[in-house]
Amino acid sequence: MKEGPDIARIGTLIGDPARANMLTALMGGQALTATELAQAAGVTLQTTSSHLSKLEDGGLISQRKQGRHRYFALADTQTGALLEAIMGFAASRGHLRHRPGPKDPALRKARVCYDHLAGDYGVRMLDSLIASGAIRADGTELSLTPEGKRRLSEVGITLTAPTSSRRPLCKSCLDWSERRSHLAGVVGKALLAHFLGKGWARRSDDSRAVLFKPEGERMFLSLFPAGPTAPDA
Incomplete structure (x- = not known):
């Protein structure tokens, strides 16, 4: 057996x-x-x-x-992470379903991955947070630094005290389109909620795409400037 x-x-x-x-x-x-x-x-x-x-x-x-x-x-979030990881693995092996149309670029740029930001913008955000010292990457492990807590507080995000939830503050999630990591966990969820709550972006009515408004995009790119590519988590 x-x-x-x-x-x-x-x-x-x-x-x-x-x-x-x-x-x-x-x-x-x-x-x-x-x-x-x-x-x-x-x-x-x-x-x-x-x-x-x-x-x-x-x-x-x-x-x-x-x-x-x-x-x-x-x-739960574990299920979402499992599915996104499988998507990333499938994409890395060339197993893609091609559906030509205007939705494809939008999904690759920014989309929802269960409750956090994925796509090019999701990867850029994690790279920027690591480069600025807000998040420390140790292999596949991510942790929020004191500088990260300060930056979150400055943009109006206050993390609540730890609860019985076992969900980590920061977690790397393999992005199927970029084939690199984006930010999941409590912080990833809080940041996406912040972008939507502030009106920087909205969710597409018919896909997982996150559509940034011009002013919201300017604010996002200013908050997460591109820099040297951070080591993938």
Whole structure:
């Protein structure tokens, strides 16, 4: 009898094309209905219900009821990180789905990765924070420095006291389009929320793209200037 984690089950759950499309749709960080996920997967609502049951049983998604509606979301941040890592690995091996159109450049520039910023701007932000000494990179480990806390406070981001959550303040997340790391964790989430809350950017209505307004883009580029490429975390 084989012992240890059953990676085959997880691989089977993610590997089905319809379920992969549903999980990708949920990478935007928003809870979606079964009808919305059926549209994303291109399958019937009945088939979607079967897929959602399997994903929930496998611990990849969770659901909550609100009135007569049921909403589905990724189970936790670990699931989001796993999916983004798989996307990065697939991209590095040349396994890409080509869908020509205006959305592609926007997604590569800036997009939501569960609850933090990804794409070219996400990578630039982490590089800049490391170069300025706000974040210390030790291999794959990232940590927020006193200088980083000061910089966050200056832009109006106050981190709450640690809770029972095991989520790290800073975490590297492999970016599928840039094939380098962007910033996840509590700080990554807080920064994206700050950009959206200040009106610097908005989320696209029909994709995971984050669309910066001209003034917001100017503020972002000023806050995170490009410099020597930081060692990838």
